[in-house]
Amino acid sequence: MTFRPGVRGLDRRAFLGLTGAVGVGAAVTACGGPIVTKNGSGTSSTIKPPDFSGVKPASKITFWTDNPGSSQQVTQQIIDKFTAQTKIQVELVTAGSNYDQIAQKFQTARVGGGVPDLIVLSDVWWFRYYLQGSIIPLDTALTAAGIDPDDYVPTFFNDYRYGGHQWAVPWARSTPLFYYNKNHWRTAGLPDRAPMTWEEFSEWAPRLQSVTGRTGAQHAFEYTSSVNTPAWVDQSMLWGEGAALSAADSFKLTIDAPEVVSVFQRIQDNIRVHKWAIMAGSNEANDFSAGAASATWGSTGSSVGIQKTATFEIGVGFLPGGSKVRQPVCPTGGAGLGIAAQSSPAKQLAAAKFIAYLTNAENTVTFGEATGYLPVRTKVDTAALRKANPLVGTPLEQLARTRSQDWARVFIPGADTAMTQSITQICNSGADVHKTLTQLQETVQGLYTRQVEPKIS
Amino acid sequence: MTASILQSPARPVSRRRRLNRSSPAGYVPLILSAAVIVIPLLWMAIGSLKTSDEVVTQRLVLVPSHPSFAAYQTASELVDFPRLFLNSFIVTFVGSLVKIVLAITSAYGLVFVRFPFKRIIFLGILVALMVPSQAALLPNYTFIASLGGVNTYWGIILPGLGTAFGTFLLRQHFLTLPPELLEAAEVDGAGHFTRLTRIVVPVSRPTIATVALVTIVTEWNDYIWPLVITNSQQMMTLPVGLTLLHNTESDPSLYPVMMAGAVLVVLPVLIVFAVLQRQIVAGLTQGAVK
Numbered sequence: 231m232t233f234r235p236g237v238r239g240l241d242r243r244a245f246l247g248l249t250g251a252v253g254v255g256a257a258v259t260a261c262g263g264p265i266v267t268k269n270g271s272g273t274s275s276t277i278k279p280p281d282f283s284g285v286k287p288a289s290k291i292t293f294w295t296d297n298p299g300s301s302q303q304v305t306q307q308i309i310d311k312f313t314a315q316t317k318i319q320v321e322l323v324t325a326g327s328n329y330d331q332i333a334q335k336f337q338t339a340r341v342g343g344g345v346p347d348l349i350v351l352s353d354v355w356w357f358r359y360y361l362q363g364s365i366i367p368l369d370t371a372l373t374a375a376g377i378d379p380d381d382y383v384p385t386f387f388n389d390y391r392y393g394g395h396q397w398a399v400p401w402a403r404s405t406p407l408f409y410y411n412k413n414h415w416r417t418a419g420l421p422d423r424a425p426m427t428w429e430e431f432s433e434w435a436p437r438l439q440s441v442t443g444r445t446g447a448q449h450a451f452e453y454t455s456s457v458n459t460p461a462w463v464d465q466s467m468l469w470g471e472g473a474a475l476s477a478a479d480s481f482k483l484t485i486d487a488p489e490v491v492s493v494f495q496r497i498q499d500n501i502r503v504h505k506w507a508i509m510a511g512s513n514e515a516n517d518f519s520a521g522a523a524s525a526t527w528g529s530t531g532s533s534v535g536i537q538k539t540a541t542f543e544i545g546v547g548f549l550p551g552g553s554k555v556r557q558p559v560c561p562t563g564g565a566g567l568g569i570a571a572q573s574s575p576a577k578q579l580a581a582a583k584f585i586a587y588l589t590n591a592e593n594t595v596t597f598g599e600a601t602g603y604l605p606v607r608t609k610v611d612t613a614a615l616r617k618a619n620p621l622v623g624t625p626l627e628q629l630a631r632t633r634s635q636d637w638a639r640v641f642i643p644g645a646d647t648a649m650t651q652s653i654t655q656i657c658n659s660g661a662d663v664h665k666t667l668t669q670l671q672e673t674v675q676g677l678y679t680r681q682v683e684p685k686i687s
Numbered sequence: 688m689t690a691s692i693l694q695s696p697a698r699p700v701s702r703r704r705r706l707n708r709s710s711p712a713g714y715v716p717l718i719l720s721a722a723v724i725v726i727p728l729l730w731m732a733i734g735s736l737k738t739s740d741e742v743v744t745q746r747l748v749l750v751p752s753h754p755s756f757a758a759y760q761t762a763s764e765l766v767d768f769p770r771l772f773l774n775s776f777i778v779t780f781v782g783s784l785v786k787i788v789l790a791i792t793s794a795y796g797l798v799f800v801r802f803p804f805k806r807i808i809f810l811g812i813l814v815a816l817m818v819p820s821q822a823a824l825l826p827n828y829t830f831i832a833s834l835g836g837v838n839t840y841w842g843i844i845l846p847g848l849g850t851a852f853g854t855f856l857l858r859q860h861f862l863t864l865p866p867e868l869l870e871a872a873e874v875d876g877a878g879h880f881t882r883l884t885r886i887v888v889p890v891s892r893p894t895i896a897t898v899a900l901v902t903i904v905t906e907w908n909d910y911i912w913p914l915v916i917t918n919s920q921q922m923m924t925l926p927v928g929l930t931l932l933h934n935t936e937s938d939p940s941l942y943p944v945m946m947a948g949a950v951l952v953v954l955p956v957l958i959v960f961a962v963l964q965r966q967i968v969a970g971l972t973q974g975a976v977k
Contacts, residue, residue, distance in 0.1 A: 294918070297931070299938070300765075300938055300941065302765055302931065303764065303765065321919070322920075323918050323919060323920065324920060324930070324931045325918050326930070327930040327931075327933035328933075335915075335918065338828065338915070339918075341829065342828055342829055342832035342833070342837065343832055343833075343837065344832070344837050344838075344918060346918075446745060458937060513937045513939070514937070515937035515938070515939055516743050516937065516939045519739075519740070519743045519939040520743045520744045520745050520939075521744075521745055522745050528937060529937070532937045532938060532939075534938070534940075535937065535938030535939050535940040535941065536939060536940075538739060538939075538940035539739040539740050539743050539939040539940045540740065541740045
């Protein structure tokens with residue numbers, strides 16, 4: 231117990247940091263995630279990637295992750311190989327059990343100290359770190375670490391580009407899939423494939439619902455539960471109808487557009503009028519594995535766990551298209567890796583070298599085998615992957631049909647949480663769709679005006 | 688039970704006879720309340736022996752068809768349990784010991800030592816009891832972090848040491864002790880320390896055991912503070928370490944593993960309770976009959 235108060239008591243800076251952190255804490259309760267409180271390194275025009283000439287990589291770095299897809303063991307194995315080759319030690323820290331927890335911890339560490347060198351960033355979080363200046367532009371670091379950007383799957387890599395810089399490198403990336411229970415399909419006399427369009431599935435679903443007495447299912451389809459960010463996959467249905475949450479590559483919101491309203495009205499009708507669908511209570515992957523839902527959609531990252539648990543034959547397919555757009559209607563998701571701005575250049579360089587190793591052609595496959603995530607490199611041998619996870623072929627082919635997500639969801643802090651709330655109201659409480667989406671548009675517009683606009687203009 | 692109550696005014700029975708007459712209906716609330724507490728724990732223990740398709744299922748699986756410890760094995764591969772146990776043990780042992788000593792001495796001071804502003808100090812302690820620890824989380828964090836307490840044992844233990852609950856409970860108990868007991872010792876020339884250790888502590892054993900039990904259980908199960916103040920796996924306590932078993936992506940196959948982890952966390956608390964409960968039960972009846 232070496233406690234000596236007053237040795238480094240609260241000085242003025244620490245106190246200011248504290249008040250900042252209180253603001254963060256208040257925001258956590260308000261919208262489920264810290265808000266942007268500070269603009270660290272200015273706008274994109276003034277951003278300069280750090281210069282690594284003459285810098286020697288540090289011998290030890292810290293890596294914060296939430297172990298997406300139960301990846302702790304496989305990540306540690308890759309780290310051990312990396313340390314044996316380069317003598318650079320990487321401390322793997324499980325800093326939370328989901329992306330939000332890790333983000334909150336990262337925010338607290340910026341105030342209280344103990345910032346990691348390398349951190350996992352989900353699709354909805356990295357832009358906030360960019361706005362705060364808490365991650366570095368990676369352009370020079372990637373060059374110094376010998377990474378060739380052209381080797382990465384373009385949609386995955388370009389998801390992290392903004393203002394002419396690269397802000398993260400794809401790592402645990404996934405796409406949603408359509409999962410179906412082959413036994414239930416057979417009982418209902420359906421062809422052994424996923425529906426091509428939602429139109430087609432709305433004909434199939436009543437047939438599935440009518441045989442639930444024999445299949446034991448409760449619903450033909452389960453929509454994403456409120457804990458699993460429903461807006462992510464719901465974008466797919468919007469895109470199929472030519473709608474979107476925001477106009478392409480812009481912050482112009484279109485959440486209350488008539489096409490968006492009609493898609494969510496259809497979802498609500500399927501649940502409340504036709505009664506063949508439901509919004510999952512806690513987890514659609516569980517309910518599907520238990521046979522309570524004949525079909526669902528969800529991340530490829532869940533496919534390994536579902537296969538371990540389900541006792542029936544699982545079918546997977548592309549996400550169904552809409553009446554206007556057949557493809558691409560599949561969003562990409564998952565997490566990438568970023569390097570902390572508060573870290574030293576030597577550690578940043580070591581972190582970049584580790585990113586290069588962790589995401590190289592061999593390790594991205596090893597990682598994918600263990601977790602169900604997709605390889606992030608183009609020149610990979612997918613044979614081993616297909617052997618380890620028979621379902622992986624479909625998402626690999628689906629990669630060509632992917633589309634980058636709407637800025638309204640991924641770039642505006644707190645927008646995803648607000649969307650989850652509105653979707654839950656529409657699905658579970660039968661809220662008026664038009665009214666709910668108009669309110670959502672206002673909320674997200676407010677978040678943009680307050681937190682994003684002042685920092686990018 | 689209702690029947691016996693209705694009958695009693697008509698045909699008065701002696702107190703002893705009524706106590707002896709055991710009614711089967713009397714067991715119903717007992718069994719119900721025990722079930723409410725035990726069944727979830729039992730379900731968790733059984734679940735840890737199941738395969739994941741027996742946990743994530745629409746059927747009710749009471750007994751696993753192939754009970755196995757595979758989930759425990761997976762859990763211990765994912766998490767360094769010996770290290771977590773050691774951390775939890777150190778934090779709980781040191782933390783509870785200091786807390787209990789502080790509670791006993793401060794309660795003694797509040798009751799048996801004469802000094803000014805005693806009531807105001809006691810009021811202060813009561814106020815502290817009303818403030819939830821969550822409210823102090825952030826100031827505590829920035830303070831401890833600025834002292835370099837992140838990922839240290841003292842950083843985990845220190846902020847929780849002041850225990851208004853223990854002081855309050857022991858003070859109330861000490862007030863019930865007959866003053867003659869201590870006056871006699873004082874006449875014999877015993878100082879405060881002797882009076883505390885030779886008289887007050889021995890006669891208050893059951894109350895101290897109660898405070899000890901509550902303190903140990905709270906320390907052992909504490910989650911939010913150790914979660915905030917540690918980020919290295921080397922320093923995590925057991926409840927925090929359990930988050931390592933959870934997964935970002937929906938992974939239905941992990942449920943037995945999480946239940947196995949939870950069983951490992953609960954077990955030590957059950958053992959402590961088994962050891963201390965004799966003291967507590969003894970304390971409840973002690974002094975009931977003069």
